[in-house]
Amino acid sequence: MLSAPSWIAVVGTVAALFTTAAFVPQIVKTCKQGGRDLSYGMLLVFLSGVLLWIAYGLMLGSRPVLLSNVATGLLVSLNIALKWWHERNVSAPAPSRLRVAIDMDEVLADSLGKHLRRYNDTFGTALDTAHVERHGIEGSVPPERRAAAFALLLEPGFFRDLESIEGSVETVRALTERCDVFIASAAMEVPTSFADKYAWLRERFPFIPPSNIVFCGDKGVVEADVLVDDSPRQLARFQGRPILFDAPHNRHETRFPRARGWAEVRRLLLEPEAQGAPRSMAATSSALSSKPELARSSSM
Numbered sequence: 001m002l003s004a005p006s007w008i009a010v011v012g013t014v015a016a017l018f019t020t021a022a023f024v025p026q027i028v029k030t031c032k033q034g035g036r037d038l039s040y041g042m043l044l045v046f047l048s049g050v051l052l053w054i055a056y057g058l059m060l061g062s063r064p065v066l067l068s069n070v071a072t073g074l075l076v077s078l079n080i081a082l083k084w085w086h087e088r089n090v091s092a093p094a095p096s097r098l099r100v101a102i103d104m105d106e107v108l109a110d111s112l113g114k115h116l117r118r119y120n121d122t123f124g125t126a127l128d129t130a131h132v133e134r135h136g137i138e139g140s141v142p143p144e145r146r147a148a149a150f151a152l153l154l155e156p157g158f159f160r161d162l163e164s165i166e167g168s169v170e171t172v173r174a175l176t177e178r179c180d181v182f183i184a185s186a187a188m189e190v191p192t193s194f195a196d197k198y199a200w201l202r203e204r205f206p207f208i209p210p211s212n213i214v215f216c217g218d219k220g221v222v223e224a225d226v227l228v229d230d231s232p233r234q235l236a237r238f239q240g241r242p243i244l245f246d247a248p249h250n251r252h253e254t255r256f257p258r259a260r261g262w263a264e265v266r267r268l269l270l271e272p273e274a275q276g277a278p279r280s281m282a283a284t285s286s287a288l289s290s291k292p293e294l295a296r297s298s299s300m
């Protein structure tokens with residue numbers, strides 16, 4: 001049978017073990033989850049109290065008070081250190097990748113070049129890109145040939161063997177290493193083109209997964225940070241940052257930053273990162289606005 005003083009010692013020892021051990025599960029949780037829900041204020045005030053208990057134990061010469069609070073102080077300090085390390089090294093959010101949407105016709109694929117060849121073959125003309133500036137083929141040919149000119153686009157296989165625009169494959173491949181790249185084609189304008197366009201994209205840009213190919217009508221529905229497109233009409237509907245890809249029919253357009261080829265797209269989207277700037281829309285916005293020759297450019 002224990003005496004009263006012995007019971008008091010047992011109760012005190014068990015209490016000290018419990019209050020000290022209470023921090024062990026919290027340390028395990030902090031290791032796994034980072035301790036985001038723990039307040040530095042609470043931990044530091046608690047640690048201050050523990051230090052005062054240590055001083056109190058020293059003044060009293062009480063070894064149990066001293067040892068239990070030293071153990072508690074070490075556990076609280078470890079918790080604070082783990083929380084700080086986790087927040088600094090593990091919990092830091094990964095930099096978001098820029099989402100870049102790219103048009104197909106006149107940006108990746110030279111559909112205008114083939115359209116001109118087919119028109120000239122059909123009507124025995126010598127139409128070239130200089131003739132179709134501003135109005136495109138259909139707006140530049142005699143009215144009685146407009147329907148026939150458009151019908152050339154409906155020919156089976158028209159979009160299957162297009163030439164790719166110079167520099168497009170290399171630059172888009174480079175973009176995929178740092179950005180989420182989507183191909184957004186207004187294929188609804190020529191609904192018969194779906195299969196040919198898809199097959200062409202898979203053949204020429206096999207590194208773009210099918211899930212990143214979007215056939216649509218209005219690119220205002222495309223949720224991306226940047227749209228590279230030759231169509232001012234689509235860029236005007238887009239909610240993100242527009243880049244007008246230079247084409248004969250858009251030379252008069254002055255509302256959007258203009259990229260005269262893929263080398264300029266590469267400089268706009270990849271050079272800021274190459275110089276160490278953060279990978280973010282802010283960086284790209286800054287790059288765009290810092291290129292006066294590309295901002296609100298005049299026609300060529």
Ligand SMILES: [Mg+2]
Nearest residue numbers: 103105106230
């Ligand atoms: Mg286009």
